[in-house]
Amino acid sequence: MHHHEIAIVDINTLTCLGLKSILETIIPTATIRVFHSFGELTDDTPDMYAHYFISAQIYFEHTSFFLPRKPKTIVLAGGDNLPQLSGVPQLNIYQDETSLINDIHRLRQYGHQGKGPTAGKATATSERPEHELSAREIEVLTLITKGLINKEIADKLHISLTTVISHRKNITEKLGIKSVSGLTVYAVMNGYIEADRI
Numbered sequence: 001m002h003h004h005e006i007a008i009v010d011i012n013t014l015t016c017l018g019l020k021s022i023l024e025t026i027i028p029t030a031t032i033r034v035f036h037s038f039g040e041l042t043d044d045t046p047d048m049y050a051h052y053f054i055s056a057q058i059y060f061e062h063t064s065f066f067l068p069r070k071p072k073t074i075v076l077a078g079g080d081n082l083p084q085l086s087g088v089p090q091l092n093i094y095q096d097e098t099s100l101i102n103d104i105h106r107l108r109q110y111g112h113q114g115k116g117p118t119a120g121k122a123t124a125t126s127e128r129p130e131h132e133l134s135a136r137e138i139e140v141l142t143l144i145t146k147g148l149i150n151k152e153i154a155d156k157l158h159i160s161l162t163t164v165i166s167h168r169k170n171i172t173e174k175l176g177i178k179s180v181s182g183l184t185v186y187a188v189m190n191g192y193i194e195a196d197r198i
Contacts, residue, residue, distance in 0.1 A: 004030040005048055009041050010055040010076060015093055019053060019076070022097065026104055038062050053091065060185060074107055088189075133174060140167040142192050145184040 006023060008016050016034040023032050030050075035041040038058050042065075052066065052073045059066055059075045066073045070088055077090045089107050093100070133141060136157075143153045150168070154161045172178050177186055187193045 004050040006030050006032045006051045006053065007035060007041055007044075007046070007049040008032060008053045009035045009038060009058050010053070011036055011057070012055070015055070015076060019093065022100060022104065023053075026101060038065075056090075056185075059088075060188070063189075133171060137167050137171050137174075138192055140164060141171055141183060141187055144168065144171075144180060145187045145193055147180075 004027060006027070008019055008023075010016050010019075013036070016036070020032050020034055023030065033044070033049075035044070038061065041052075046065075050072060052069065053076055054066065054073065055076050059073070066088075073088060075088055075090045076093050091100070091103055091107060095103075139157060140153055143156060148156065150161055150164045154164045157164075171183070175183070175186055177183050184193070
């Protein structure tokens with residue numbers, strides 16, 4: 001019988017315990033280990049896990065570890081400020097148990113897609129989200145993440161203040177992200193800015 005080991009990495013004990021009990025119910029054969037920091041995970045043998053459920057915070061701090069393990073990685077995102085991660089499945093932990101269980105089932109299906117011969121081809125098209133930003137919006141986005149205010153962005157890009165404001169509105173509507181920190185995370189995840197520049 002195939003034996004899964006699942007790692008949960010989250011500083012929040014309640015999240016870990018809640019998720020652990022749900023996962024044990026759904027996947028009774030799995031061994032679920034809880035780590036409260038990335039360090040605890042790497043002190044263990046990090047590569048033996050079938051799945052990693054990790055907090056968004058830890059994901060962003062250690063992207064280089066998780067990116068190569070993308071098919072196994074599920075980011076625990078909280079509430080409605082879900083960062084848009086390209087191609088990384090997310091689990092919203094602030095929802096009722098039934099929805100959570102349905103989501104986990106969906107994610108497990110996702111994790112097993114990568115096995116067939118056509119796995120690579122099918123996802124390439126579906127991963128480009130319909131909320132793609134235009135080149136100009138990306139310019140505005142990167143300047144926002146550098147902490148520039150609208151007026152400075154307008155001067156830098158030689159466009160009017162009104163234009164900047166409408167670009168910002170489009171960006172937040174397309175991405176569903178309103179906070180600058182959320183936009184910064186999005187920009188890093190999509191390679192628009194380097195993480196070490198923040």
